[in-house]
Amino acid sequence: MNTIIRTQDDALAWAAAHAASLNEGSTHADDAISVLGAAGFFRIGVPVELGGTGGSTWDAAEAIARVAEHSLTAAFVFWGQRCFIGYLLESDNEALRERSLPALLAGELAGATGLSNAMKFLSGIESLSIAATPEADGWRLDGKLPWVTNLRRSGYVVAAAVEPTDGQPPAVVAFFADTPGITRTDDLQLLALRGSNTAAILIDGVASGAGELIHADARRFLPRVRPAFLSLQCGMSIGLARACIGAAKASGSAVRAGLQSRIDALEAGLAHAIEELKEGLASGSFAEQAAPLFKVRIRLAGIVRQAMDLELDATGGRAYLVETTGEFARRWLEAAFVPVVTPSLTQLHGELVRQAALRAA
Known part of the structure; x- marks a missing residue:
């Protein structure tokens, strides 16, 4: 990467310029974290005394939204990085935090949230995929994480939930790319977002001890980090919806086609969802x-879908011509990811049904 990044605007310009490349392949995959880190994006919402610039989880979600307006792939790796940073902020393991946080904030080390499986475990959707066998000074880990993002080949650290074989509570641990027994597969062949360094991780006889422990009880830890996990994810939807609405408004045919009322209604719905998100985070x-x-997450996904349809209607046939489609085709493929990123909309709907049944019982 030859571009000099000094400001957040520089990073946003880089993301916009490389959005197609990040979506279609891995040419610039390893650069996104460096660019965002150099611009200070990962320090947002992190206490000043820990190397951050202060602020809240919402501030970090809004930063992800700003990036997502230009590239959902860059926002996706931002989400993974910021989630892992959040885990360290919530952990009692000061040694692990001191070891990893400075490089994560600077974008020199990639952080991956391997807790998608754990979030589904928390809702009773699936079992944990990593077994932890007790040994003299810790555990031996065996299993697989089938889908992990931000596994930059130059170095990464992953958070994962593990299931002890002796009946102890599930725990959350970290492991690094160079840990013996860790194998990163080739990148998954995604429909889009191919520059996100998304792959599977095979875990074979990995030694894990107190130095790698993020939290000893996953059932207590995961509910604490879930609000940030999902809220930061919502930033991706917010940014993509804004980009689509902006493109519709910029189209000369939008007003002629009578789309202004739809634009106004969608902007109002987006603003309302954002306020709910901010309020829920602020109040705890x-x-x-x-x-x-x-x-809120489900509603935002619906807003993204409506915003894509709005952009298509405003752009008309030009959206379907290769020479004039501009960024529409990329955003269309990016938008297809919003309903399926873990937890998927299907899983969220299922969990809401389950909770309603429990209340009724």
Whole structure:
């Protein structure tokens, strides 16, 4: 990467210029974290005394939204990086935090949230995929993480939940790319977002001890980090919806086609969802009741879908011509990812149904 990044605007310009490349292949995959880190994006919402610039989880989600307006792939790796940083902020393992946080904030080390499986485990959707066999000074880990993002080949650290074989509570641990027994597969052949360094991880006899422990009880830890996990993810939808609405507004045919009322209604709906997200984070209510956050995430995904349709209607046939499609085709493929990123909309709807049944019982 030859571009000099000094400001957040520089990083956003880089993301816009390389959005197609990041979406279609891996040419610039390893650069995104470096660019965002150099611009200080990963320091947003991190306490100043720990190397951050202060602020809240919402500030970090808004930063992800700003990036997503230009490239959902860059925003996706931003989400993974910022989630891992959040895990360290919530961990009691000061040694692990001191070891990893400076490089993560600077974008010199990639952080991956391998907790998608764990979030589904928390909702009773699936079992944990990594077994932890007790040994003299820790555990031996065996299993697989089938889908992990931000596995930059030059170096990464992953968070994962493990299931002890002796009946102890599930725990959350970290392991690094150079840990013996860790194998990163080739990149998954995704429909889009191919520059996100997304692959599977095979775990074979990995030694894990107190130095790698993020939290000893996953059932206590995961509800604490879930609000940030999902809220930061919502930033991706917010940014993509803004980009589509902006493109529709910029189209000369939008007003002629009578689309202004749809634009106004969609902008109002997006603003309302954002306010709900901000309020839930500020009050801490999402940690007490996850259902309202699930509903915001579902609503935002619907807004993205409506915004894509709006952009298509405003652009008309030009959106379907290769020479004039501009960024529409990329955003269309990016938008297809929003409903399926873990937890998927299907999983969220299922969990809401399950919770409603429990309340009724």
